[in-house]
Structure formats: structure tokens, C-alpha cells
Amino acid sequence: MTKTRAPNVQRRSDKSRQATLDTALDMCAELGYRAVTVDALAIRAGVSKATIYRWWSSKGAVVLEAIDEAGIAPREFVETGDLAADLRTQLTGIVNAFTDRRLGPALRGVLADGQFDPGLGRDIQQRLIAPRIAEFNNRMRKARDNGELAPDADLEVAADLLHAPIYRRLMLHYPLPDQSYLDKIIQHVLRALAPI
Amino acid sequence: MTKTRAPNVQRRSDKSRQATLDTALDMCAELGYRAVTVDALAIRAGVSKATIYRWWSSKGAVVLEAIDEAGIAPREFVETGDLAADLRTQLTGIVNAFTDRRLGPALRGVLADGQFDPGLGRDIQQRLIAPRIAEFNNRMRKARDNGELAPDADLEVAADLLHAPIYRRLMLHYPLPDQSYLDKIIQHVLRALAPI
Amino acid sequence: MTKTRAPNVQRRSDKSRQATLDTALDMCAELGYRAVTVDALAIRAGVSKATIYRWWSSKGAVVLEAIDEAGIAPREFVETGDLAADLRTQLTGIVNAFTDRRLGPALRGVLADGQFDPGLGRDIQQRLIAPRIAEFNNRMRKARDNGELAPDADLEVAADLLHAPIYRRLMLHYPLPDQSYLDKIIQHVLRALAPI
């Protein structure tokens, strides 16, 4: 009885969808993620609350989809043959996503919110993180095959050491790494993973 | 017209203070940080809401103080002379804090909340993080002086590489590192910082 | 930044409205006007506080409307041709309203509250008092035209002398007039206003 029948995606209004996603990012940028309420989002997007809740489970889900759609940060590696340069490009892309005037606040907010909402956390992991880690692993596997890394280089550890400083700094309110700091990180990690 | 004349610390009721802090941790453990409300905390602690707001600015501030007081995770390094072992002890202590049945949920919650509330974030940084980083730097400086690390080893990078994986995994809902994974991290970092 | 966009009366839930008004009178009767809180009213009426505040400005406004709707005391005069009898009927009706088990406490309470809240006082005057005074004046004007009263009988004074003892006794916690006392009042006033 209470169960709302699954809505028909065919008939979904794309205008309402886009307005909701766009407005969500705008409002995060202006007010900060926390201060964005579904009520206000609905009014400003010219959309009804029921419509939002018909298609998304929460504010976080809206913002996550908006971020994903906005194509934040490069997904695929631009491969130049220079491993350090390629890592630098990817890490810089991630940092830029967090500092982007429009996307940054939404991204930080949704990540923090994901720590409270397990469903949202899972979605973030799957939609934002996993594809980029897969790309990262691809690139690293090639480097390992090329002999740029030790043949038994542990890619999970590599992913952690390279990416984690960004998240730690987010979480502890330290300033995010700049280019030269990223280079230091990369050099340290490559040294740790170097052959013999 | 914020009346808020600063309250007189001399006359503070220690009983109310302790009850509030204890109950805050208990409720975080039982319900999760998010689900703890100041109303419910006040009732269960047998304390009035006004008293809570007289001494703390928010739920997060209460929980932070409770965690700090509970002496979560070792502050000082136990120095054995074996650097890898000492780092392992400290990092294990941190991971244990996050997985502790009583403190873990409070700690995770307050860290996530700190990402929304800048004041709280600053307090976390100062009360929880900074003292431990100082201890860490002490230990690392000794190791550098002993020649266990390169004479130009960058301790900021070292701190990031060693601690950050824990925070990244928290943030992305990955499982926290276990002992053997921590050992891997430590070995990689020590290799990156090794002399010559 | 009073958001308060005027609510849409068309879509008002009559069920919630009735439950609120009914419960307000019940609670006044049981607990006394002062002890009724909006919180408790909302819970007992099965209505949210927001709904109450959406449609009424205060507890007093709810109770006033409940009283008005309950049709306390006869509004129109029942005209029998016998002036003294008609006045007796009306005054008795007023006294009965104040002693009514269900309405009395609400009515006394809202009148007293109106002395503190000017807006409420004005509403009481307009919704409860003015229509009855108009009816009273109609009846008295007819009596004056009939020669039952002096041609220059002052109806304002008449209204005061006849009704005021009830209010004075309310205010000073004297017992309210009974039938025979009302008759005395009426006889005195009619004598004072009698034609030459």
C-alpha cells in the first residue's frame, strides 16, 4: 500500500532532472553542502520535492549523480609513457576536482556525508572511486610489465600511498597538496616500488 | 543580543560534565554518531540541554572532548629503539581507536562531522591530531639523527604516507588496514626514506 | 527572513483543524488554560506543531477560534417582548458560558491571556464581544422605541452596567452571579433607565 510503484524511467522529465542536478551543484558551491536542503533545492530548481524523492533517495544521491555527470576529474589516464608524469596528471586532476569552485564543495560534502550514510558511501565508492582505481591499476600494471616497477610491486599499497594523502588532508583540514608536494609523494612512492 | 555571559568554570558541576561525556560515548556506540541528538543526550545523561549548551557549542564538541578525555590511542611513542616496531605500535593504536567498540563510532562520527563544521574541524586538528603528529615527528627526527633514515628525509611526507591510508580507507568505506598491511606500508615508506 | 509564505487555505486539512480545536478545549477543561502547551496540544491532537503554527499565531488564537466555533452563549437575542426576561436570558447565557465545564476554562483563560497579548485581545473583542454587543444594542433600541426605556437612555452605560458585574467578578475571583443576582442587576438598571 505504502509501497510506491517503481517509476517509469521512459516518461521521466529530463528538464526536471537537469534542473535538479544543476541547481544542486550551484547551491553546494554557494551555501556549502550542509546548508543545502531538499526543500530549498526543490524550490530553486522549480521542481517538486516529490519529484526529487521519486528519482533519488536523498540529497547525497542527487549531488553524487550531479558530480558524476559533471565528469569531474579525468577518468582515463592520459598515457605519455612517462609514469611519473602520468601519475602527476591523475593526482593533479583529483586535487583540482576538490578545489574546483563549482564541484569542490559538492564533492567534499558528499564524501563526508557518505561516512554517515552507508548506502551513499557505497555508491560513491562504486561510481566515483572504483573506475578511477581500475584505470590507475591498468597504468601501474603496464609500468610493472615494462620494468619501471619491481615485478612484485604491490599495487594496492601503491594506490594507497599515492592517493591517501589527499584524503587525509581533506579529513584533517590540512591544505591540499600542491604540484610540488604531489611530485614529492610520487618520487617517494616510485622509489619504494622501484625494481631491486 | 547574545546574553551568554561567560559561565564561571569554578562552579561547574563535575558530575554533570562527566555524565554528559560518558553518555555521549555510550550513545554513539549504540546508535551511531548521527542518530545521537542533544535532546536525547540531555535526557539520558540526566542533564539539562541548557547545561550542555552552556559548556559546549555543539554535539560534536561534546563528543570530541569525550574522546580526548578517554585517552584514545597512545599519545606518546613507546620507544623500543626499533623504528619499524615503534611505527607499527603507533599506527596500530590509531587503527584500534577507530575500531574500538566504544570509541570507534564516536571518533569516526566526529571526524566526519568536522568536515562540515570548520570550528569543530579545527578543534579536532588541535586536540587530537597535532599532539600525535608532534610525537611522531620527535621519533622520526631521532631516527634521522641515528642514520636510520636519509639525512634529508622529509618528515611531512613521511607522516602523510604512513598515516593517510587509514584516513583514505575510512573515507572510502574500505576496510581498515590490518597488522600485515600496516607492516607493508611501513616497509615501503622506510624504503622510500632509507639513506642513500 | 521570515519565509512564511501565506499558506493555501484551499488545501487545508479540515481533519487536523477540527482535531486541534477540539483537543484545545478538552485540554483547557482538564488542565486549565495555562497548563496547556502547544507541544502537548500537537501531540494529543495528532497534529504537528508546524501545522498549528501555520494556521494560528499562538495558543490563544487556537482557543479563541475553538470557543467561537463552539458557539458559546447565544449570539442572537431570543425576543419574547419582555425586556427583563430577554436580558435575563442573555446574561444567563454569558454566565453559563463561563461556568460551562468544557468551555468555561478555555474562555476564562483566553480572556485573561488577551490582557497580555494585544493582538489576541483585539481578536477576542471582535469575534466574541462585538457581535453580542450589537445584538444587545438592537434589543435595547427596540425597547427604547417602545417606550420601555427613557427616550434618551444611554445604551453604552446600559451595556456596561448589565454586563460588567460578570467581568468584575471573574477578575476579582468573586463567585459569578446566579439567577437571582442577575435579576437584581437587571431590575436596578431598568429602574435607572426607566422613562421619567
Place this chain on the structure above:
Amino acid sequence: MTKTRAPNVQRRSDKSRQATLDTALDMCAELGYRAVTVDALAIRAGVSKATIYRWWSSKGAVVLEAIDEAGIAPREFVETGDLAADLRTQLTGIVNAFTDRRLGPALRGVLADGQFDPGLGRDIQQRLIAPRIAEFNNRMRKARDNGELAPDADLEVAADLLHAPIYRRLMLHYPLPDQSYLDKIIQHVLRALAPI
């Protein structure tokens, strides 16, 4: 245990008592009775809340005592031998008390409050009303003995008819009677009570 032993009146600080009473009237005049809180009263009078509650049961009791002490309105009749003039003097005194810049707000407030607080209501009746009604009855009895009133004139009715319009007008937010209106009331009542 909870029972506070009756305080020793001998040792009562008269300075605190006077400051409390004076400040109570001042604050009623400035802010209105409702807006005066015991907290604010204590602070402004330089007196502690505990001291206030030791000697008075409520804000209303303080204000009532302040009014009584301020000797509002003439208690005794000034007897000139002219009954209408004497009544006019007394009624004018009462109206003046209600419109007095300093005492009026306190008096109106405490009267309204007395309708909620039965104990306060009783005290008002005994301290403020009863003595004046006794004086009134004295004067009226003399007039009856003098033959100015009918020998069977009902003094209770007389008191009601003469005084009640003031209270009704207070309660219904009508303007208080002015001199000429008081004269009309007096003339009507004297006519109703006139011999034969």
C-alpha cells in the same frame, strides 16, 4: 529535606527588599508585566533569585506587594457629605491607578495574572480589593442611614454597578472611563438606588 525552613524575618535585608519592589515596578512600567522575568528582575535589582524566591512565591507576589506598598489609589474615602462627589473621587482614584505611568502596567498585569494563579488572585482580593470595598460600604451605609439611598438599597449590587465597568473595560480592551462617563455611571446608579 526539600522543605526550606521558614526564613527569619528579623534578619531580612531591607535594602534587598526595597530594591526588589522598586525595580519590579520600574520594569513593569518599561517592559510590561509579562516581559518581566524573575531572572532579569534579580539582576537589575542587584539581588539573587534565591532571595526573591525566599520571600515571595512568584513574580506576581512581588508586584502585588510593590503595588500595595506604593499606596496606589486612596484607600479611605474623603468624605465631603456629597455622596456623588465622594463616589466620583473614589472611582477616579481607581481609574488613575490603572492609568498611572508607573503603577498602571504593574496593576493591570498582576490582575490578569491573578486569573491564572489562584493564590495570587486571593491575595489581590484581600490586600487590594477588600479594604477598599469595606470603605465603600462604610460610606454607602452612611448615605443609606442619611436617607440619600433607599433604606433597603443593596450595597453589593451598588458596588458591582459602580466599580464593574472599570474592570470590564480593562478586560475587553475598551478605553477606561473618563470623568464624564464616571459621572454618568454614578448618576444612573444613584437613581436606581434612590429612595422610593
Place this chain on the structure above:
DNA sequence: TGTTAACCGAGACGGTACGTCTGGTCTTAGA
């Protein structure tokens, strides 16, 4: 081309937590 199902905006609803305020009690230290 008319019917109809499901969308849509609007916004009222029951809940619930917020942070503030007031009332009345209790504790502490000083006179």
C-alpha cells in the same frame, strides 16, 4: 483523436531536532 496512466509542481502534513529561554531549586563563598 480520445482515453488514460503516470508524470509533474505545489505545498500541506506528521514528525522530530534544533538552540534559546524561563521558572524555580540548589550550591558555594563571603559577610
Place this chain on the structure above:
DNA sequence: TCTAAGACCAGACGTACCGTCTCGGTTAACA
């Protein structure tokens, strides 16, 4: 022992959001 100062518990206040719901109006697929 009384006082000033003020912390304390209790709980009401009015506001803000939440997520659900009901209402007409509109739109698009099917008849």
C-alpha cells in the same frame, strides 16, 4: 544565618527540515 552569584534541571518555545502524501494539471503512449 543570610546574602549575591549563578549553575542546575525541566521543559516549552517557535523554526527548520525531513520524507510522505494529496491535489489538480499536463503530457505522452495507446486505443
